[in-house]
Amino acid sequence: MTRKLLGLLAVLAATAMLAASCGDDETATTSGQQEPAPTAAPAADAPDPEPEPEPAAEEPAAEPEPEPEPAAEEPAAEEPEEALRVALVLPGSANDKGFNQLAFEALPILESEFGVETAYSEATPVNEYVQAFEDFASDGYDIVIGQGFQFGEIAAEVAPNFPDNIFLVPNTTNLSGTNMQGIQPASHHAAYLAGVAAAMATESNQIGGIAGHAFPIIVAQMEAFAIGARSVAPDADVTITYLGTFDDVEAGKETARAMISSGVDIVYHIADAAGIGVIQAAREEGVLAIGWGGDQTEIAPDTILTSQIVNQTLLVVESVRAVVDGSFDGQQRLMGLDTPVLGMAPVRVVDNAAEIEAGIAEAKAGILDGSIEVPFIAEPSN
Amino acid sequence: MGLALLGREHFVVLAVMALGLALSLLMLALTGADLSEALPALFNGALGDARAIEETLSQSIPIMFVGLGVSIGLRAGLFNIGGEGQIYVAALTAVVVSQALPVGNPVLAVALVLVVGAMAGGLWAGAAGWMRAYLGMNEVITTILLNGIGILLAGWAVHGPVRDTDGGGYPWSEKIGEPFRLPVMDLGPITVPAGFLLALGAAAAVWVLLERTVIGVELRTLGDSPDAAAYAGLRVTMLVVGAMVCAGALAGVGGVVELAGKQERLSDFFSPGYGFTAIAVALVGNARAGGVALSALFFGALTAGASSMERIAQVPAATSLVAQAIIVALLVLARSDRLQRWVRARRQISRMLEEQALNDRLAADRPAEGRVV
Amino acid sequence: MDSLIELFISTAFVASTMRLAVPLILAGTGEVISERAGILNIGLEGMMLMGSFTAVLAADATGDPWLGALAGAVGGMAVAAVHGGIVIVWSGDQIVSGLALNLGALGLTTYLSRRIFGTGQSEVAHFEPIDIPLLSDLPFLGPVLFAQSPFFYFALAAAAVLSFVLFRTRFGLSWQAAGEDPDALDSVGISVGRTRWTALLVCGAMAGFGGASISLAQLFTFIENMTGGQGFIALALVIVTRWRPMWAVGIALFFAAADALSLRIQALDLAAIPFQLSLMLPLVLTLVVYGFAARAGRPPAALGRPWTKA
Structure with a gap:
């Protein structure tokens, strides 16, 4: 009950905030509210000066072009009296300690930063993907986000039937x-x-x-990890x-133990909850681990050398930001190392931390x- | 299934379902969910509009097939917990065959995958039947182990041999070819997946098998008393294996219909637990074809409603699992020996009381005779 | 091949086998007792899962892993009590009741963990391995036998104690009678219902400990469906033990070794086997061993049959 009430209050407050600030200075408001996530500012607000050095030859830099104010046709501007619904x-499960949870944690940020109203569906069965998209779209959610590769074709299938929603x-x-973007x-x-x-x-x-x-x-990351290691x-x-x-923490833990017993002294994981087991094994066996996702x-604390940042939270926030600030253009986007979505956490624990930082x-x-x-x-190569 | 057929057993099941739902909702309320939001979401998600009804039908198809299979087993006293594995193995076989034999004629193509799916599911369950009949292994345990093996087999296939090379490498199979897909029938206000009609057809076939053939009688004899069955000269091993093969074949067809009529490709997470829900479906349906069809619709509606309740009212969909469990547990109670005896005793007592009352009245009508006590 | 042999005698492999065997020993011995008394517990998995959950709940609330372990046993017993209510008091079908309990425990723990912990739950107070002074420094035997979690020692002790009680005490004999010939037990004036209740509750407590051993000594947190089918492996194990508690230790170690091997095949590139196929190994092995053992032993005569005073 209290949670419900709090949610309602948050929505009310958010609506009020949005209504108060919905004049012409919409962009100003959003950037003004970015303080809680200072690293986000350079990415979203100043992509123009840096000419995207790493477009990976796939898409010709999606973000920079429509930065001016085409706000007139965006849902946010169309109905400013109502909060945008996302x-x-x-x-997977919203407490998987990784991919899903990090995306889930974007929801409160979206609420506070953009004043949107949010809802979610977790551990969504494969046979309900289409239904979930359609349910949310027809229930008045302006933006529907599907976390993960597999939703690409679902969006392509559903989006044409809901031209007023963005996927x-x-x-x-x-x-x-x-009205869709990857x-x-x-x-x-x-x-x-x-x-x-x-x-x-x-x-x-x-x-x-x-x-x-x-x-x-995932394979691409594991292979790149090996290539990076061999470069040194x-x-x-x-x-x-x-x-x-x-999900199987025990499998992660035992597998890591097996590796460690064969002489491995640093383990890297991309395994969400099972990755927690990897880190636990490293701690118990007294070797180093590299985290993934967030820091x-x-x-x-004594085991994690550093963490590979793939900030799923920020990824979701940034994808919605494009819609809110009017830069949404329906083109596939690539977020590179120059964005705060990707990077490395500080190197700790070891004596040559500074040297490693420099190498990174x-x-x-x-x-x-x-x-x-x-x-x-x-x-997989082997 | 007219009202005329609504006997005591039907009344018990309805009461159990109502009580089960009520208890589940009570749990929601006690743990702080907002029922004023959750209840309409539950209802609307199951039956609120055409789209909701279509989702309910769609959810009921696989559990109807598997539930019918479980029912055949139950008649013979066998618990087939292996629907999940049978679904995966059948869907995998269908994927492989559809890729190997690019049949162009849609009728032939669909028939082909249905048949190979039935065979694969039948073999998978038949193995458990064989282990039961010839090795004396408990089918509850073997089917559960076979579930794990079948799911891993499908998982291996979608990561390896049948992986869609064009899907960005995501571990799922290529979509099955156009001719292999089951159509959706437009019935005016709503559309109905062809798979639903197939499921109803399967229910009719199972009804004939169980209620109108010698095999049905034999299965029931076996289920009531294996000793009596053996004494009567029935080939118990054949019946056990046969019942499991039929159960697996039905589950297999359910898996293929899900593949050909809905998901169109196989993945690690193809079945969200149809094999387990189907057990509740069969128990609530009292292992009768008509009852299973109706209870599959009920559980389909429950699943659709619970999912929509999660999306709209943010109440975890695991609620529907709890509701299933409560309903099954209540049903065991309702059908337990003790309650049955109690009911019989009460019925006997009330019959005695009625007789006595009748006698009393008769006695009163004929004052000449004395009162019979 | 050499590397395989090397693996089997490696300290890490054997230690890992010991660790993985603990929940199986606990749940397996419990189920032996319950089946000896005539009660089949398909709901073993659900009891373990509930034990995992209540253990984390209590360890989180009190900060004391010992209270957590106790709460795990209570959680398992609570599920066992529901089973007892259905099958002992009401003489309901034991298999169906067990299936319902598995479903219910999965749904309830998933739902409640989300309601109570939300998504922010992290490590709770837990058990670290106990290094037994001096002994734990022994080569090989030290890390294998004397640096395990308290649950490991408890599991061994419990198996020994339950074995003694079952075969050497009047109490245990009445358990056996309740499973073999309840009418005879009743005729000497001992309540079949009460005897079965104690066996079932012991089983619930053991399964709950088993679940707690996973959540408090291995993973330090609750994760939905974290028992992942170990209850079913334990059920198969009981048949292979031919209903003897001490055998559960050996058989559990065997199954756990298969488990440890399947994890290591992937981790150490021992063979070019896709991971799904190596994960099948313990399941296939269980099936095969069960197949060989199924006819070797005779289950208690009244197993699975409700009993009521004639």
Whole structure:
């Protein structure tokens, strides 16, 4: 009951805020409210000065063009008296400690930053994807977000029937249309940096990588991680394993233990909840771990060397921001290392932390200026 | 299923379902959900408009098929918990066959995948039947283990051999070819998936099998008393394996219909637990074809409603699992030996009382005779 | 092949086998007792899951893992009590009741964990492995036997104690009688219902401990459906033990070794097997072993049959 009441209050407050600030200075308001996430500001507000050094040759830089105010035709501007409504469809559970949870955590930010009203559906069964999109769209949600690659084709199927709604799909590679957009982070670029850090930190020269499912975007990161590691230590032994689950903490833990017992002294994971098991094993066995998603140092402060940031929260926020500030253009977007969506958390724990930081910075600069090319490898190589 | 057929058993089931739903809603209310928002969402998501009704029908198709299969097993005293694995194995076989044999004629194509799906599901369940009949292994445990194996098999296939090379590499199979897909029938106000009509057809076939053939009688004899069945000269091993094969075949067809009529491709998460919901469907339907059809519709509506309740009122959809469990548990109670005896005893007592009352009245009518006590 | 042999005798592999066996030993011995007394518990998985959940709930609220473990047992017993109500008091069908309890425990724990913990739940107070002084420094045996969680030692002790009680005490004999010949038990003036109740509640407590051992000694948190089918493996295990508590220890270790092996096949690139196929290994092995054992033992005569005074 109280939660409900609070929600209502939040919506009311948000509506009031939006109504009060909905004059011509809409963009000013949004940027003014970005303080809570200071890193977000450069990405969204100043993409023009930097001419997108890393468009990955896929799409000719989607963001920069319609930065002026075409606000007239955006839903936000059309009905300013009503709060924009945003729905998020999650394929997994909202407390998976990773991919889904990070996206889920965007909802309160969306509410406070853009004054929108939100709803979500979690652990959505495959056979209900279309139904979930249609339900939300016909229930008056202006923006429907499907978190994950698999929603690309669902959006392409549903969007034409709901021309007044906008369908956003983070983490998909090919979705463009008048009312739909895919947003893809170049996560493998960040994974390369994680590999660099791992190779600079290992003493045994044995590095382990543990991932959930062998989805292409995941495989690409694991492969980039190995390439990054070998760029520093060409003879490094990099073992990569796919668990076949993102949820089985025990599988993550035992697999990591097995790797560690064979001599691995740093483990990297892309495995959500199962990744927590990986970190626990590293802590219990006294070796290092590299986190994924957000900065995972809190889970095991003495164990986490650094974390590969793939900020799913920010990815969702940014995808909605484009709609709110009028820069939505229905073109597939690529978020590179130059955006705060991707990066590395501070390096901690080890003595040569500063050296590793420098190595990461150097590699990052190399990727951004094109001197280092990180291939997108969708098939496991070993 | 007219009102005329609404006997005592039907009344018990209806009462159990109503009580189960009420208890589930009570749990929601006790844990702080807002029923004034949740209840309309539940109802509208199940039956509110044409789209909701279509979703209810669509949700009821696979559980109707699998539930019918479970019912055949139940008649023979067998618990087929393996619907989930049978669905995956059948859908996988259908995917492989549809890719290997690009049949152009839609009728042939659909018939082909239905048949191979039935065979695959039948084999998968038949293996459990064989283990039961010849090795004495409990089918509850074997079918659960076979579930895991079947799901992993399908998972391996969609990550490897049948993976869609064009789907950005996402681990799912290519969409099955156009001719293999089941159409949707436009019936004016609503559209009905062809799979629903197939499911009703399957219900009719199962009704004939169970109620109008010797096999049905034999299965029931076996279920009532294996000793009696053996004594009567029935080939128990054949019946056990046969019942499991039929159950698996039905589950397999359910999986193929889900594939050909709805999802069109196989993935790791193809079935959201149809195999388990189907057990509740069969129990509530009292293992009778007509009852199973109706209870599949009920659970389809419950699933559709609970999902919509999660989306609109943000109440976790796991509620529908709890409701299923409560309904099944209440049903066990309602059909338990003790209650049955109690009911019989009460009925006997009331019959005695009635007789006595009748005697009293008769006695009163004929004052010449003394009162009979 | 050499690497496989090396693996089997490696400390890490054996230690991991021991760890993975703990929930199976706990739930398995509990189920042995319950089946000995004539009560079949398909709901074992649900009891474990509920135990995992209540253990985390209590450990989170009190900050004390021991209270958490206790609460895990209580959670398992609560589910067992529902089963008892249905099958002992009302003589309902044991299999269907168990299935309903599995479903209900999954739904209830999923729903309640979301309502109570939301999405922000992190590690709760938990058990770290106990290093037994001196002994834990022994080569091989140290890490394998003397640096395990308290649940490991408890599981071994419980199996021994329950074995003793079952075979060597009057109490245990009455359990056996309740499963073999309840009429005879009744004729000597011992309540069949009460005897079955105690066995069932012991089973619930053991399964609850088993669930708690997963949540408090392995993962330190509750995750939906975290028992992931171990209750069913434990059910198969009971048949292979031929209903002997001490055997549950050995069989559980065997199944756990298969589990540990399947995880290591992936982690160590031992064979070019896709991970789904290596995950099948423990399931297939369980099926095969069960197949060989199914006819070897005879289940308690009155297993699964409701009993009422004639």
